[in-house]
Structure formats: structure tokens, C-alpha cells
Amino acid sequence: MPDGHEGSNVLPAEDANARTDQIADAALRLFARYGYKRSSMDDIAKEAGLAKATLYLHFKGKDDVFRAMLDLLGRRVEARCREVVTRPGSFPERLAALLQAHHGLAYASFGTGEHLVELKAVMNTIATRELQAFERIFSSFARELLTQAERDGEINLSRLPASADDWIASLLFASAGAKLGTPPSAADYARRLDAIASVFATALSR
Template sequence: MSDRSESSGVAADDATGRIDQIADAALRLFARYGYKRTSMDDIAKEAGLAKATLYLHFKGKDDVFRAMLALLGRRVEARCREVLISQAPFPERLTALLRAHFATAFESLGTGEHLVELKAVIASIAGQELLVFEDIFARHARNLIEEAQAKGEISLKRTGLSPTMLINTLMQAAAGAKLGPLPSCADYQQRLDAIASVTAAAVLPTG
């Protein structure tokens, strides 16, 4: 009984690892070639697996795409958690949180010519995954703001914004920072840093 349970656990771990291996390969290919130009054959080769192995875990490319977003979300979640653990001042943690979430996603998907296509695919087949991804930032930003407020490190009174309104503004600003000619990773990080700087200046106590 015990051996069977342990064997089942190992099998589940193997399956999870294989799914992540495929999703990681797909992430590289979608960023490099876009969604339409990437085939299941391409993903299998990039992952170093037989094509039949992909179909043991996924029905098709849409499912692989959703798994890819889920993998990216877990990586972003881990980076955001590291920011919250930090004991750095609020301005530094806000900057780090914006980078951990938005810059990580941008570096992974948004720096190439296929950004528009990938965003359309996300809207078409991965709406739920997108909501989950956006919620990562919202949750961690709320924790950061509430913790800083409890310590007296910041005050939202001068802004007239609730935590929810402030978080939504940050998310909209981060999205807007990509508008116009597509910025480089370094330029986008600088724009995120500027958003954090302006926000921190608005909520830090005066005097």
C-alpha cells in the first residue's frame, strides 16, 4: 500500500515536470516565432520529446499555450513573494514588485514582434489564465500597501484613493508604459521605476 502510494506520487511528479518542460519550451518558441508559426512538432523538438508525448498531456496547441501562461504565472508569483519578504523601504519594494510582475512577463513574451498576436491569443483562448495572472500583482500589491499603512510608512489620504483604486492605477500605468514604439526591456524597467517613484512620492508621509 505504501509502495503503491509512493509510486503514484513519483508518477505525478514526473508528469508535472514533463508538463513544465513542455510549457517552458513553448514559452521560448511563442516569444521567438509567435503562436501561429509555432507547431506542436516545433514544441516537441524544443522540449526534446517525441510528439506523441505532448499529446499524452495536451489535446493541442491551445492547451499548451494555457499551460505556458500558468508556468509564467508561477514564476512571477515566486518573484513577487520574494519582494514581500524583503524588509526594504516601501519605495524599493514597490519598484521591485512592479519589476517582478510586469517586467518578468515583458521579458518573457513582450519584447518581440509577436506581442500583438500573443495578446490576441491570450484574449481569445486564455481569458481565465489572464485574470489569474493579473490577480498575482493585485494580491501582492494589496499586501504591500496594507503592511506599509499598518507601519505608518505610507498614507493614502492625500491621494484620495482606496488601495483597490491605487492598485488598478498601477496596473493601468504599467500597461500604458508599453504603448507607442515597443520599448526595450531596459526602457520598460525604467518606465516601471518611474511609476513606482511617482506613486511612492504621493503616498509617503510629508514632513
């Protein structure tokens, strides 16, 4: 497949960003299918429909591709979360939608979850900053959702035994815990997230 811009190693910024996202998207599909260790730079290039030399114009190695993949997924999740907090609906409905937009979308992006344990270990090893940024996306929108719901009289934050930040952190832990053990299907995980949202929303209801 032709790469375009023949004879030049320099792409305009927009084209370079699009190419980077193209490679990151291909890597996401590949890592979901085969895991990190079994996916090579050759495999990523083929999945992206690019020459291996083109891949190395944008990335030094597989670790860099992995971090770009997380960044791309984070931007997709952030856009979905933003849609959730701006739509109408009750607090329990929107909280459930936020969990699905963040945790559910990320989980579904990795296919059956067969390689989730390995990928999470890789995240903790080489992509701590990207992983923390990913979690901050949820915390930010959850805080916004709480503020809106309290302003509209739907919830009472004074009912919390701790701070709103502690409530959000517990919500993150519960969502992560729902993946433990045998990896659930995306549909089963979505149902678990709905149940978590129901419990956490009830704790704040007036």
C-alpha cells in the same frame, strides 16, 4: 531524446507535472521567438526535446499548451513577487521591485516583445481565466505591500482620492500602458516601471 517510462502512457503525478512544465517552458521560448501562429505542435515538441506523440499525451492542442505556458509563467512571477514583499527596504524601493518582479519579468520572458501584440490577443481570446489570475497575483501582493507600508508608518492611504483597489488598478493600467507603441526593450520597459513606481509611491508618502 528518450522520454523515460518506456512502454507506458501513464506517468506518476510528479513526473507528469514536470513534463508539463518542460513543455510549457519550451513553448514560452518558442512563442517569444516566433509568435503563436508560426509555432506548431511539431515545433513545440522539438523545442522540448520530446516526441510529438508524447506532447499529445499531455495536451490536446496548441491552445492547451499556451494556457499551460501562462500558468508556468504565473507561478514563476508569483514566487518572485513573494520574495519582494518579504525583503526589507523602503516602500518606494519595494514597489519598484514588485513591478519588476511581475510586469518586468513577464515582459522579459517574451524576448524583444516583437510578438507581444499577437500574444496578448491570443491571451484575451483563449486564456482569459489565466490572464485574470496573472493580474490577481500582482493585485494581491500590491495590497499586502500597502498594508505593510501603512502599518510601518511609511504611507498614508487616507491621502488616496479613491480606494486602495483603485490605486492598484491604476498601477496595472500604467504598467500596461508603458508597453504601448513601438515595443520597448526589456531594459527600457524596466526603466519605465521604475518611473511609474516613483510616481505612485510619492502619491502615498507621508
